[in-house]
Amino acid sequence: MHVRGPALAASFVLLAAACGPAADGGGTGPGGPIEIIVPYAAGGGTDQTARQLAAAAEDTCGVSTVVSNQEGAGGAIGFRTAADAPPDGSTVGVVSVELAMLAHQGVTDVTPDDVSGLLQYNFDPSALTVSSDGPYSSVDEVIGAARDGDGVIVGTSGAGSVWEFAAEGMAAEEGVEMTYAPFEGAAPAITAVLGGQVDAVTVSGAEVLPQVESGELTSLAVMGEERLDILPEAPTLREEGIDWVLGTWRGLALPEGTPQETVDELESCFSEAARSEQFTDFMDTGGFGVEYRGAQEFDTFMAEEFAAFGGDGGGDDG
């Protein structure tokens, strides 16, 4: 009998067959599959890095991994799901700098205290970037113009985003005022600085790399502890005499209360995955900065970041 429901289903089955090679996972390994919760949409930077790490961990941990995207509320939904999961090592959450920011913004009550850090695998500092044809050729000139009341306009990737915080913190450190224009994501902000709509942007160095390489944009400084390999010309803000370090970071965390031996076990196999050639190659080609911290260290770092975003001068602990 050819009814239309099955006809539609049949075409989906055809699609399924086509996607066949991509269909793996789901099999049960020795310890059962590990679910990795990504708090952002599939395909974004956090998702891409997490999926690569998950794939590498299948070899090193000897279990299958399933990535599920639970986006929403700037990451709060996914952070909450990971924090509330059973603390038995079957669920690993991907955490990012937003975990240290969202509670201060009143979006959610989930904080780094609700999770137990597993490892950090990424850090991307903000880069103060201007148009190459524009009036500014150094950090001093930008700060000076702001001090003279010339109304320096800085494009950011959104209201309450880490890049807006980066710009505000830099200005506060120097005691100057700037105007912040929050665009919907990094790309429109970059378009705006290309088109001369804004004077500067503070998105990550990797995000402006194509335009910097083509000569249209110039990165005046990066807000990291050290210069970036991909932008060797740009000094750090500290070299320029401004004590301000800020960037985005990504890592893995377990629900608070996970037994120590489980944490140790997962830390050892996930850190092996994070240091595998497969994963570091991916991070390099994708322009993601590699910065590694172990479970203990990451936990402390998250607590510091959380405190820093809550205070006025915070965030300068990189």
Add this chain to the structure above:
Amino acid sequence: MSGWLVGLDAVLSPDAILMIVLGVGTGIVVGALPGLTATMAVALLLPVTFTLDPLPGMMLLVGVYGGTLYAGSIPAILLRAPGTPSAAATVIDGYPMTRQGKAGQALSISLVASVVGGLTGTVLLALFAPQLAGVALTFGPPEYFMVSVLALAVIASISAGKLSKGLVSGFLGVAIGLVGMDPIEGFPRFTFGTTELSAGIPFIAVLIGLFGVSEALTQIAGNRRRRGAERPPVGSFSLGRGWLRRLGPATGGSSLMGFLIGLLPGTGGDVASYFAYNETRRWSRKGSFGKGEPAGVASAESANSASTSGSMAPTLVLGIPGDSVTAILIGAITVHGLQPGPQLFEGAPDLVYGTMIGLVLMNLAMLPIGLLGIRLWPRLTAAPTTVLWPTVVLLSLVGAFALRLNLVDVAIALAAGALGFVLTRGGYPLAPMVIGLILGPMAESNLRLSLIISGGSLDWLARPIPIAVMAVIVAAIVLTKLSTRRAMATPAGTAAEETPKDRD
């Protein structure tokens, strides 16, 4: 030129080609089912693309889009039930042809006209999109604000005949878009203190509800009254003697008109096909339009196909949705961390040029795939609906859930379904709501950005592009209003004449 080579290289991968074929095939099946719109098919398949690379994912959605738009004409011709909104104008001459025993010919004309319209539109897109991209870099918040206002103003013209209802629908869409943190300061608005709503109501869940669920509800409500129509013979599938001379001018002219109307954000295949149908009818001065004139079918179908390419231009170049389908395509691009707009031409030339080449391949693929199915449709469209619509509800809800694996989204889809049902029943068009939902936030954030950047002055309104856009807004309102009034008035008359006979 190198962009084209990169694009060609990308699109000639087995993955991309396979996705084009699968997309067109799926689209034809989905579009042939009355009520399953292109918007819904693309929204339902969107989660599938999350696991694919950007270009194959785009090819799948574009294939579905094209296939659905073509196939919408199949039930329009056979059952007088347009499979998609764009096929509404096809009904006018297509259904009388079926009653005259010329269903086969009408189906063939609709297929060929769709392919020709799609190819013409794609060539125009390829010629003009890069130029538009160069201009787009000069677009700042003031320009985007004016363009989003232009697109919102178009709600008025797509609501021809029911202006206030279209506006209510559009502004309700803006209201839905208000929920969540405000775009400039991150202040939570209308979130009722919940975390789930702080990033806003996910618009794809709303789309799935508005189109998929609400149409299923409407069909389930009306199901018991529907009677099986008696069937005249299907007739020959040839295009008829002297087809090139008879149909060529109508198809060519309608393709051009369809593309130009598709270019305007907010106007898609439905307006394009009415517009082109009406112009063709005016130029031809034949009395047979509305009574089974093959050129009428050719005109409507070529125009809605060409408008697909037209609406891709603002999508690819400005990141502004040309219609509700391209709005979802934008979602499919951004989910891969890519932002549509001028950046995309530099950042992902394989995707931009690949998509344009893919549109050509998609139209070429449509011909053989369409021919494979053409004899099957008259039999297939007679199947039971009691099984179909519950399945549609299920797939819609699964689609909404799969978006973020969140039950809140399923509830939103169900609520949007109920809202869509009530609005449809009250005679309110749904397309303006989608436009309002997307463009409301865009208008707000760009207005406020303009004011912040200018320190509160309104000088930015005097920049050349905002002035030009304002002129376009006025022209667009006047022109589309005049043309849709003409286009709506005449078919309405003919449809009314046909109705008593058809009901027997």
Add this chain to the structure above:
Amino acid sequence: MTAERRSDLGIAGATLALAAAIAATALTFPAGQQDGDPGAALLPLLLAAVLAVLGATRVLAPLVVRSAPPPPEADGGPEEEPGPVLPVLGMLAVGAVSVWAMSWVGFVLGAALLLVGGALLSGERRWSRIALLAVLVPPVVYALFMWAFELRLPTGPLEAVLL
């Protein structure tokens, strides 16, 4: 009064109420903090005003304008007189209940419930067809999303056995 007009009035009333609610809430929003920013309340307040005018227009429409002949269905909506509302409410209820049930009986059973309910509400009375639908479609959709699309649907006891 036709079904369309009744729905129209209902929508118009809801629009007016929504306008009032939006305005009342928006008045409590903070002013913009940066120079020139009109603040978070600007759009809601404008929108409330527009919705109020439009809602009033829809309430008064038939009294002011002589009703024009209805345009052809440009939205591809149903052409016949709309059916009863009861099956629609039933379908919404079945949808909500079966989705809610999915979180503990699993996707396959929940989906089967939805399909059976939907088919019955559509007027299907041939049990062989309903059974076929309920048995075939849910596992296919489940398998498709789990393996082809790698998206996890709710898993219950039945899925555990199937896996």
